[in-house]
Amino acid sequence: MRFSSLPAALCAGILLVCSSNVFAQQTGFQKWVSSFKRTAVSAGVSTQLYDRVFEGMTPDPRIKKSAENQPEFTRAIWQYLDSAVTEDRVSYGQQMAGDWNGWLDKIEAKYGVSRHVVLAIWGMESSYGRILDNASIMRSTPRALATLAYQGGRRGKFARKQLVAALKILQDGDVVPEQMRGSWAGAMGHTQFIPTTYQAYAVDITGDGKRDIWNSIPDALASTAAYLSKVGWQSGETWGYEVILPEGFNYRLSNQRKNQVVANWRKLGVTRANGSAFPRGTDMARLYTPAGAGGPAFLLLKNFYVIKRYNNSNAYALGVGHLSDRLLGMPSFVADWPRGDRPLTLTEKKALQKRLVEMGYKPGIVDGKIGRGTRQAIQAYQKASGMIPDGHDSIKLLNRLQGRT
Numbered sequence: 001m002r003f004s005s006l007p008a009a010l011c012a013g014i015l016l017v018c019s020s021n022v023f024a025q026q027t028g029f030q031k032w033v034s035s036f037k038r039t040a041v042s043a044g045v046s047t048q049l050y051d052r053v054f055e056g057m058t059p060d061p062r063i064k065k066s067a068e069n070q071p072e073f074t075r076a077i078w079q080y081l082d083s084a085v086t087e088d089r090v091s092y093g094q095q096m097a098g099d100w101n102g103w104l105d106k107i108e109a110k111y112g113v114s115r116h117v118v119l120a121i122w123g124m125e126s127s128y129g130r131i132l133d134n135a136s137i138m139r140s141t142p143r144a145l146a147t148l149a150y151q152g153g154r155r156g157k158f159a160r161k162q163l164v165a166a167l168k169i170l171q172d173g174d175v176v177p178e179q180m181r182g183s184w185a186g187a188m189g190h191t192q193f194i195p196t197t198y199q200a201y202a203v204d205i206t207g208d209g210k211r212d213i214w215n216s217i218p219d220a221l222a223s224t225a226a227y228l229s230k231v232g233w234q235s236g237e238t239w240g241y242e243v244i245l246p247e248g249f250n251y252r253l254s255n256q257r258k259n260q261v262v263a264n265w266r267k268l269g270v271t272r273a274n275g276s277a278f279p280r281g282t283d284m285a286r287l288y289t290p291a292g293a294g295g296p297a298f299l300l301l302k303n304f305y306v307i308k309r310y311n312n313s314n315a316y317a318l319g320v321g322h323l324s325d326r327l328l329g330m331p332s333f334v335a336d337w338p339r340g341d342r343p344l345t346l347t348e349k350k351a352l353q354k355r356l357v358e359m360g361y362k363p364g365i366v367d368g369k370i371g372r373g374t375r376q377a378i379q380a381y382q383k384a385s386g387m388i389p390d391g392h393d394s395i396k397l398l399n400r401l402q403g404r405t
């Protein structure tokens with residue numbers, strides 16, 4: 001039913017309730033702003049700057065929805081990669097590599113981080129700066145962080161710390177409040193630094209006295225390289241390899257925390273998907289099978305986990321690694337993804353665990369968390385059922401367990 005078709009009295013009542021809720025929220029927010037001022041000032045933020053930043057500020061109503069819809073955590077990994085590593089992003093990134101070649105030479109020489117990885121992060125974070133003027137995506141960083149801090153919850157403590165850091169950045173003069181824009185979570189500029197990471201790692205490679213990741217592409221790219229270098233980037237090495245596993249492979253060796261040297265994986269019959277030899281047998285690597293036996297497999301090197309320091313998501317790090325390879329001119333993955341399948345929701349994961357318990361297997365606590373115990377229970381069921389025992393949870397597996405296939 002359309003709002004306009006409701007009786008006038010009911011419409012007036014709805015509007016009154018909505019207006020009252022908005023007013024109450026804004027009043028509560030203003031009280032929070034007043035109380036947080038003491039925290040910011042005690043941390044070294046001037047009252048003049050604080051008052052300027054918060055003058056007329058209201059909470060951002062879009063933040064809650066954005067926080068609940070992070071694609072790297074809510075979508076199938078192949079859906080995420082489809083949107084992260086597009087042909088446009090590859091071709092435009094290669095154009096940017098040419099346009100900024102001189103600065104990339106300097107950055108690569110100084111920090112030892114592959115230009116293609118730096119470009120890939122730029123592409124993943126802001127589509128090479130093309131979304132920075134998109135008001136539906138980019139928000140005022142102080143307002144976004146203030147909204148998260150005011151809402152509290154598990155992000156509240158993080159947001160309060162980042163908000164103080166953002167105010168200190170403004171006080172240092174690297175950017176003015178009107179230009180301090182970024183994501184709903186407070187990540188800023190071309191390569192999306194959170195404020196405390198900016199404070200610790202951002203650099204001024206142009207020498208103009210400002211670490212300007214909002215308006216200076218060289219500063220943004222150099223800051224990203226500086227960060228990766230300082231958190232452990234292995235110069236001259238890649239992030240990992242797509243690999244082919246031999247028939248009858250023991251999938252208990254995949255998705256584990258333990259590393260093995262590449263030479264050991266090679267002895268187990270693991271080969272590179274593109275047919276090339278591994279360049280170094282002494283590299284330590286973990287086997288990652290994000291879609292089980294039905295999708296690509298990867299040996300992940302240390303640089304993969306360095307990329308995860310930027311965003312703690314396997315899907316994100318795989319996206320950056322794959323995009324960097326494509327920018328280098330390498331082809332897409334060899335193996336196909338199981339596009340007819342999909343990941344389980346939390347409720348479905350609990351249902352899978354519950355069904356395994358009912359069938360006599362031992363996945364552990366029915367909590368929706370697919371850990372080692374659940375994977376081992378899945379493998380035991382798969383082995384008993386004549387399936388490849390890869391321990392991978394999926395909607396197809398749940399349907400089979402529940403007798404729907």
